[in-house]
Amino acid sequence: MKVKEIARLVDGEIVGAPVDETYEVKKAFASDLMSDVLRFHMDDTVLITGLCNNQTMRTSEMADLRVVLIGRDKQPDEDMLELAEDADITIIKSKYSIFKLSGILYAAGLEPLY
Amino acid sequence: MHYTFNIERGNFTDAGQASSSVKRTLKQLGVDPANIKRTVVALFEAEINAVAHAYGGTIDVDIDGEKIVMVVADQGPGIPNLDLAMQEGWSTASAKVREMGYGAGMGLPNIKKNTDDLKIDTEVGVGTTVTMTVYLI
Known part of the structure; x- marks a missing residue:
């Protein structure tokens, strides 16, 4: 699923780094616990979270996440x-x-990480 | 190559800068992505641990063609029971640390999982030194 399609489905607004139009998201993982984000392989995964601070970005960077969906x-x-x-x-x-x-x-159609 | 970074107690605004910098360097050096991932996850966990629990400290990273050695050394308070700290789910993290999304008691076990060698020297009232090695070949 393309990033812009995710944004459309959740009535979302895109900010941060520009969208990579070629990037295909296949899985999703929902967590406010960054400790858990660091425990798993996040290839082709969108992180869904309500945690909105610098550490959300730092953790995502270390986990090789390219798309973060922030709710609430x-x-x-x-x-x-x-x-x-x-x-x-x-x-x-x-x-x-x-x-x-x-x-x-x-x-x-997005798959759970596990 | 040798890099040194400082760790400031409780500074979650800048926490992760050292790990981010090391990640960029490893990418520039053309290190295999899987090795970059486990290196920076381990270093980041140790960096966050030190920011969350320690009275300040340093990170030293040495990179050569064979391995990456990361030493995170702090000035206390030390870990009273290292066996407990290595157990998944055991944590002494403050409410502030938990608000940042950490403090689940997964840090040290995750460091162990992502490194080839892990050595922890700790003394209550003196400090903790975590030495992590990732072999590249």
Whole structure:
């Protein structure tokens, strides 16, 4: 699933690094716990989270995530956006809850990480 | 190549800068992506641990063609029970650390999983030195 398609499905706004139009997301992982994000291989995965701070971006960078979907209408600050751009991470922000985001993307065909 | 970074207690604004810098260097050196991933995950876990728990410290990274050696050394407080700290799920993290998304008690076990050698020297009241090695060949 393309990044812009994810954004469309969740009525989201794209910020951070520019979208890579060729990048295909295959899986999703929902967590507010960055400790868990660091435990798994995140290839071709979108992280769905309500945690919206610098460490969300740092953790995503270390985990090789390229797309982060931030729910619950959380607003990334300038520092966070700068980190996202530096690490080439596209952020999609949405007003929907994590449960709703997960349901929408699961129904649309994204696989769970496990 | 040798790199040194400082760790500031409780500074979650800058936490991860050292790991990010090392990741960029390893990419530039053309290191295999799988080895970059496990190196930076281990270093990041150790960096976050030190920011979360220690009174400040340093990170030293040595890279050669065969291995990456990372030493995270702090000035205390030390780990009272290392066996407990190595158990998944055991944590003494503060509420602030948990708000940042950490403190699940997965740090040291994850470092062990991602490195080839792990050595932890710790003394209560003195400090902790975590030495992590990733072999590239």
